[in-house]
Structures are given as C-alpha cells and as structure tokens.
Amino acid sequence: MLKKFDKKDEESGGNSNPFQHLEKSAVLQEARVFNETPINPRKCAHILTKILYLINQGEHLGVMEATESFFAMTKLFQSNDPTLRRMCYLTIKEMSSIAEDVIIVTSSLTKDMTGKDDNYRGPAVRALCQITDSTMLQAIERYMKQAIVDKVPSVSSSALVSSLHLLKTSYDVVKRWVNEAQEAASSDNIMVQYHALGLLYHVRKNDRLAVNKMLSKFTRHGLKSPFAYCLMIRIASKLLEEEAGSRDSPLFDFIESCLRNKHEMVVYEAASAIVNLPNCTAKELAPAVSVLQLFCSSPKAALRYAAVRTLNKVAMKHPSAVTACNLDLENLVTDSNRSIATLAITTLLKTGSESSIDRLMKQISSFMSEISDEFKVVVVQAINALCQKYPRKHAVLMNFLFTMLREEGGFEYKRAIVDCIISIIEENSESKETGLSHLCEFIEDCEFTVLATRILHLLGQEGPKTNNPSKYIRFIYNRVVLEHEEVRAGAVSALAKFGAQNEEMLPSILVLLRRCVMDDDNEVRDRATFYLNVLEQKQKALNAGYILNGLTVSIPGLERALHQYTLEPSEKPFDLKSVPLATAPIIEQRAENVPVAVVKQPEKVAATRQEIFQEQLGAIPEFRGLGPLFKSSPEPVALTELETEYVVRCTKHTFVSHMVFQFDCTNTLNDQILENVTVQMEPTEGYEVIGYVPAKTLVYNQPGTCYTLVALSEEDPTAVACTFSCMMKFTVKDCDPNTGETDDEGYEDEYVLEDLEVTVADHIQRVLKPNFGAAWDEVGDEFEKEETFTLSAIKTLEEAVSNIVKFLGMQPCERSDKVPDNKNSHTLYLAGVFRGGHDLLVRSRLVLTDTVTMQVTARSAEELPVDVIMASVG
Amino acid sequence: MGLFDKLAGWLGLKKKEVHVLCLGLDNSGKTTIINKLKPSNAQTQDIVPTIGFSIEKFKTSSLSFTVFDMSGQGKYRDLWEHYYKEGQAIIFVIDSSDKLRMVVAKEELDTLLNHPDIKHRRLPILFFANKMDLRDAVSSVKVSQLLSLENIKDKPWHICASDALKGEGLQEGVDWLQGQMQAMKT
Ligand SMILES: Nc1nc2c(ncn2[C@@H]2O[C@H](COP(=O)(O)OP(=O)(O)O)[C@@H](O)[C@H]2O)c(=O)[nH]1
C-alpha cells in the first residue's frame, strides 16, 4: 500500500544502514588486502560491496585511485569463491568507465564465459561486453556468437542483452550476429525468445519492410514467450501509428487477436495498445475496454490497478467508451488499495454525470491525505477535465483546489494545482478575480520559485485588467521585500505591467520601483531601472513595446548575432530584424482534454529545429548571401507515396528575398545507387529558380539531401503564394545488393513528384503578443487596410476561426481562437512577423448570419505585408 | 592426481601456494606452456592470444602454483608491473626461433630486472627457450648469450630448451623451480 513519504522514517532507518558513514579513502585503503595471499573471500567481497556502494552514491573516484583498486581486484580471480567472483563481475561493470586499462580482464572473462561453471558464464558475458569497445569487439566476436546460441538460457539471454547494448556503438559488428539471434528466437525459454526478438528488432528498426516481415513471420508461427508477445504488440502499434489511419491492417488484427491470449500480461498489453492508438473509433475500442472491465474484478490487485489506470486514460479521450464500466468502477471506489480507489473515482468523475460530482468529491476528500502526490496529481487532472465539461461546477471545484493548495505537497502536485487554477481562470472570466486572489494568498508562502514567478507573471498580465487592480499591488510588493532574487525580479516585472496600463496607479508604482533600484541583485536592479525609465517617458508605444509585449526574437539567436556584430564592427547600427524569431510553441490544442501536468516546460537552451537548419544551410556556400533564415516550415511535406521506390520529403526555408527547398530523399531500392540527384522545379507564379545543390549519391536506405534555390518575384511582391511542379533528376547506377559492387556506367533518369504549394503562411512567422491591444496601438494605422468578405462555404464561427488561423499561419492572441458558446459574433486577433522582420497584426471581425461575414483589418509598419494579406484573403 | 595428492587431500593437508608470473613476448608460447602443465583433463584444446591476463593453477609433487599468464603484446606489457609485487617466481618464455625479436625480449627482460618491485628481491627466474622443435630455432646456450643471462648475479636462474606442443623440457624446468622454492622456504 502506498504511504505518504515520511521524513522521520528515513532518519530513524539510518542506523540500520551499515554503509552510511563510509569514507572513500578508508575503503580504498582497505582494498589493498586484495593483493594479499591467501585471499579471504568473505572479507574481500565485503570491501567490494563498499566500493560499489560508494560509486552508486555518486562518490567520485579519480582515475588513478580507481585504476589502482581495479588492478588489485583483478587478483581476486585467483579465488574460486562464487560469491566473490560475482562481486568481481559487478565491480568490473561499475568501474569499466572509471578506471583505465580495464581490458586487462578480457582473457579472464572469456575463460569464465566458456568455462564449465554455468553460474559464471552469463555474468561474465555481461561484464565482458561492458569493458569491450568497438576496437576490441572483433576479438570476442566468436565467443559472442557461440554464447547467443548457447543451450543454457542465462548465457544466451546475457549475450543477447549485451549485444543490444553493443548495438549502440558497434552496429556493423553486431549486425553480423542476426543468424545466431534468429536461432535463439526459436528457443523454448521465454526470456531467451524475448531477448532474441528484442535484438532482432533493434537491428532492423530502421528498415520498415524487414520489421514487418519479422512481425508476420513470428506471429504466424505463434510464440512461447508472453514477453515476446508484448514486444511484438508494441512494435505493431508503433508501426500502426506511423502508418497513420488505416486500421484495416494485419497489424491491428494481430493486436486484437492478442486480446484472447491465455496470458493476462499479453491481454493487458494488447488492450493498452489499442486504447493508445491515435484516432481510435468506438468500435475498435470496445473489445479492449471489455477486457479491462473484466480485469477490474480480478482478485489480483496489480491487474485491477492496471485496468483502472488504463481506463482512466481512455476516459480522457473517450469518456463514453468507459461508461459501460461505471458499475465495476463504483465497486472499486472502496477498494482497500487507495491507488486503485483514487483512479476509480477520478475515472468516474470523467465519465459520470454532473449530478454525481458532489458525491464523488466528498468521497475522495475523505482519503486525500492518505494518497501520494502522484495520485493527487491524477485527482487534479480529473478536476481540470471536469471544469471544462461542466463550467457551472467550477465554484465547487475551485474550492476543492484551494483547499489542496493550502495543504502540504511536493512541486509536481502544486504545479498541477496552479496549472489547473490558471486554466480555469482563462476559461471562465467570472472566476478570474477569486482565482487571482487565492493565488495571491498562495505566493505569500510558496517555497517553489517556478510557481511564484509564474503566478507573478500571471498577476502582471491579468491584474491590470480587473476592476480593482490596486488590491494586487500589496501582494506583489511583499515579494520584493521578502523573497530571493528570482522572485523579486519577477515581482518587479509584474509591478511595471500595472504601471504601464493604469495611469492612476502609475505614481505609486514609480515610487515602488524607485525602491527596487537599490536592490542587492543585478537582475532586479537592472529590471527596475529599465522599467522606471520606460514608464517615466509616459508613452504608450514604448510601454507596449518594452513592457507589455517583450522581445520576440530567439534569445540564443540574439546572443549569436550580437557576438557576431562585436566581432565585425560596422558603421551601421545593430539591426534587431536580422535576428531569427523565437518560434512560438503551438498551443492551440491545449484547451482540449490534455491533462495540464503533461504540458512540458520547453527545454531551456537546446538548439531549436530552426537553429539547426540555419547552421546546416549556412554551411553551404551557395546559400551564404541569403541573410538570416526567417522561417522553416514546421513539418516536412511528403512529395511521394509512402511505399515507393524513392521517398522524398520537402522542408521550405524562407529568407528575406529567397526560398530554399530542402528535399530529403531516400532510395529504397537495394540494387541501385543514385548520383547527382536534384529536384527540378517549375513555378506557376513570378518565382525564379536560381540553382540546385545536388545530393552527390543516394545509397540504399541512407537518406540524402538536395536543395533548390529560388528567388521571390521582384515585379509583383504581393504574389507570394505559388504552386511548383517538381521532378527528381538523377543518374542511376546498378549495383549488386549482396556485394555492394557498382557498375561504372550509369544512365540518366527522372521521377515525377507531387506538386509543392507555397502559401502566405510560409512568409509569416507566428509571434505571441501577450497584450494585443498595446501592440495594435504601437504599430499604428499608417498602413492600415480593411476589407469585408463573405465566407460562403463556412457554417460556424469555430470553423471560420480555425481556417483563418491555419491559412495565415499567424498566432492567435488573447485566447481569441476560442469562440464562446452561443455567440453570433467574434473577433479574432492574430499576430506575426512578415518576412523581412516587420510586425504584422490582423484583426478579423466575424459575424454569423446564414454564412459568415468577415471584416479583416491588417496593420504593419510597412505597406507590403498588409498588401500581401489583403491579396491572399481576397 | 598422484598418490601423495590423494593422501594430502584426505588428511586435509594443503600444499604451499606459490605465485608465479609468466612473462615474455607475445606468441612465445606462454599460454601453451602453462596449459601443458595443467592436469590433462583441465587442458584446453584451443589456445588463443591472451588479452590482459589469465590466472591458471597447477600442482607439482610438493607445491601448488598459481600462475599469472600475462599477455605479451606490446600494448599490454606496461601492465605487467601491476602484478610484480605479489610474484614469488618468474617464468620467462622466449621464442627461440624469433631471432628478429630477440633484442626486444632482452629489452623487456632488462626493464623487468630493473623494476623497483623486482630489482632487490631474490626471485628465481626460469627461462624457457621455447619452440626448440622449429628448424631455425637457436640453442638455449645461444639464447642465454643473446639475453646476457650471465649478468644476472643476484637471482637464481635456469634456462631450459622446450617444445610446449609436445611438452618436452617443461618438467625439467618446473622441477628446478620447485627445488628453488623449497630451498627458499627453509
Ligand atoms: N612449434 C611450436 N609452436 C609453439 C610452441 N609453443 C607455442 N607454440 C605456438 O605458438 C603460438 C603462440 O602461443 P601462445 O601460447 O598463445 O603464446 P603467448 O602469446 O606467449 O601466450 C601458438 O600458435 C602455439 O601453438 C612450441 O614449442 N613449438
């Protein structure tokens, strides 16, 4: 049963750990007895245990001392004590990357692995593979092949699993062992069969056809091992997912047939695979849900747990599919296993009717204090889903959340609550004020910096728009007085946002900011000084540009550009427009039933996809003069069917006045090599093809890339949308698939690809303006244009909104992509940056009568972007 | 097992253990020699180049030998020294048909003899001038000249010509070594 983590337990348990106060130097000193003869196996095994304990506690061993102990340990191979020998294997594995010259034990290990004692053989294989690098692998290859087909299951399994590890570094060598692995795959031992199939799969993983063959071969003959079945199910569902769509496939039939397997493990795996398939229909789900329903009344707690946990997930996407199980779930509400009970209740919350909410919530509060944080998060997710389904219930549910927020809990749990409250606030404007004031109360005593800064940010954003903004100031300023620097900096930014939007409050905000200028911390001081200076100008445009809507460029990109500028000083001032934009995360779908806690924080500094492209393209001499990369299309477009001779996918890269089309091509014919591959393009509009960068060779199954460079039309700069017909041209050389021998002579050939569309969205980068109104005023109406259209083919406002967003490729602001229920007019605010670096804002007023009428207003600091929008909409 | 072994085992007597390092260039026949010294049921048929080292045991009438059969390849020779301290005797094997590398063998021997862990100890050293069966093998006298064995003054040493494949000459060497070890004990 799950117990709440208890700090006292850990402390009192301390005495029973004999290794608690180990000292590294003392232990290494002790290790010198390894050099003595005769060997005392018990004592030596104990010392090895200590060394392993230290390493696993994260103690750092220097190379010298580790190597010394390692060599001393090698002498223990004299002893034939089985326990001591096993400890040696463990030590070898742990030290293999710390000590030097660990290959010294190679012969000792090969001797054990081919020796008579079966207890030594498996572990020796594992240790041996751990110390063997790719240069030494050839020397032990013979032994590995033998071990894989060894009659003793533990030896064979060890060899298979070790091969899997070796695959990462020495693919080409391990690949040669598939015949042996194939033999092992028909073993009667369930583990050996499982491990063998695992290895075979990983060797072939990148070859779809081979994986398919393997699946159908093994599933046709049936398998002994339930583990192997589970693996096959996982592979099959992965393939299905990649295939996208068509369930009319033998893969799905296979998974479904596993629902009738005699092993519960396999049945569960199959059910779980089916419910996790994207876009599963009710009919496909039904059999999976009914086996899970059966498991709900199993006497085995693990099965009940697995079933209810999976049903819980299904309930998020397909609540109606789970209603059939409501009776069984009700029975689990009182399960003595609290984890099962929690999951049952939260599942019911998702599937049950509005009227049952109060009862269930009461039931769950009765044991909330007994369950672990992990399950509390599940409860929070269920509440979040409920709020979306029954907006009328949000008062009851919010109260529940506030109580939870006040209680003890770890970071993940608190974050889930805060996320949930925030999303409720965003959905229901009536709940905003109560929500904000509870959050204010929470940050008065909040130990999690991330949450405090997040809430401060929210206060800065939402607070000024409420009826009584001044009441938040006290809470925010308290942070400046009481907290550490990260939170103080967040509080300063929040204060500035109030000052920027509210003239009455400005004088007092200025007073508070002046105090912050004396702060001990650089960041806090810098922010205060900066905001103070901006606010003192009392100019709306400045406030909008520097306080309310922050920088939209990519920060690492800015750093690089500035660095470059300092390296090559020039007369011209630094141009912010030359910096690549931060690619706005696509968050539209979040409002659906995605559980809040699952929305991951973006990685901090990892290079984005676009930065990687920028670097790759920058390395090609032909593209040197194009300037910074403005935008890369978010997903490659397939220009061929999936299962054809050649597979080509295109990514579009937009520069200031050029586009580069990147074609990733794969040759799936093993009897051909393609050389000098280009994709010839023929535009319908004013674009002009300037040149090709060919892929030199395309060998079987190894992707290669070629590029086509085009210039944008100078005569008609508004004609940005265009269709290109594409044709792949290349020289074919035949080759022998077995030997790889290639003919010297080749012949020219070509292959017709599908047409490629360039749309207005390829020229606009989405950018989020947290305060759209301020940005709108900042840009001004100098180049404003407005026109009205009828969208005759569209029947609802939602449809209109999602079509416009998709078509223009701009970022919806102020959550205007959500159309409130029962309204017949709506305004959509879109922000973006047009190729060349100018902000582009679009306001689209939609009115629903029989059809949808749309009034589009576009603003930018330049005329061209506005014209492009008007030309493309009209 | 000989009669004495059986008796000793039965009486719970244990033979004195001796640690021996088996050194020499790669391919000189170290592993083959040690294998031949083991009881016939423990011998392997298939000898492959040693990587690192391997520990082998064999017994004589009065002693129990634990041999560290080291790899002789260039890159592993630097690792021999890790095992010097515990060694109580050395078997040094020379391929008597490999005239080309005789100087290399001499160099390694000199380095060994000058190593601080070896230099001032009276370790017995047994040399096998191995592969005497080969046509272009030189005599054991010639080998000891080429290696300047006469310069070793502070350690007892002995050289035997051997053919490890047939096992010839090995017993003579081991008998000498056993005698030395027993002399030391007293
Ligand atoms: N003709 C001949 N070959 C030998 C003799 N001793 C060893 N060999 C061969 O020499 C090769 C190397 O032997 P090995 O024991 O692995 O040498 P190590 O590297 O010193 O351990 C093997 O092919 C042996 O069969 C010998 O006395 N006569």
Ligand SMILES: [Mg+2]
């Ligand atoms: Mg050897």
